Amino acid sequence: MGKTTAAADAVERELDGTTTEYDDVPVADDRIERLLRELFTEHWKRITVGPIIQGAVWEVRFSQAPTLTMLDGYLTADTGSWHFHLCVGETRAGGSEDLARVRRVGRAAFFRTTGGTCTPISHGLRLWNGRGEQMITVFFPNPYYDDASERLRVPDFTRTELWEDFRRRYRA
Numbered sequence: 001m002g003k004t005t006a007a008a009d010a011v012e013r014e015l016d017g018t019t020t021e022y023d024d025v026p027v028a029d030d031r032i033e034r035l036l037r038e039l040f041t042e043h044w045k046r047i048t049v050g051p052i053i054q055g056a057v058w059e060v061r062f063s064q065a066p067t068l069t070m071l072d073g074y075l076t077a078d079t080g081s082w083h084f085h086l087c088v089g090e091t092r093a094g095g096s097e098d099l100a101r102v103r104r105v106g107r108a109a110f111f112r113t114t115g116g117t118c119t120p121i122s123h124g125l126r127l128w129n130g131r132g133e134q135m136i137t138v139f140f141p142n143p144y145y146d147d148a149s150e151r152l153r154v155p156d157f158t159r160t161e162l163w164e165d166f167r168r169r170y171r172a
Helices: 031-042 097-103 157-171
Strands: 009-011 020-024 048-050 067-071 076-079 083-087 105-114 121-129 134-139
Touching: 009 134, 020 157, 031 067, 031 076, 031 105, 031 121, 031 157, 083 134, 105 157, 121 157
Parallel strands: none
Antiparallel strands: 009 020, 020 105, 048 134, 067 076, 076 083, 105 121, 121 134
């Protein structure tokens, strides 16, 4: 099931029986901005985004490539009919250093979740702010579903290659 070889930086077991292994990504410099720009410009058709928390799951697919802009540390992904902002860089935050620390990505990690009821495995990227609140989850192509979110008869583990490539390049 995938090519994960190194031990995870953190493992979480949820009440629903799923296990999520996290591999942290350094958040210093412009690494997170570069990672997201690459995902949203080159792979927007293949990813699903949204916050994923107990009791609320947003699975949003881009129907067109988003326009990306950067202002005061915020990366904006805009499709025309909707948009979102993520604080991935230095921000003025109205002059408050404490607020700037809370708003900016404080942790980023690639993850692999196993044992789910909807899918046996999923691969993604998750960002948290400086307070530890989830900002966004990005799901990468799933080996159990095609690009139209239809269940495959036989899993296609080549669909994890995009996640494996990003994980390899952006973790270190």
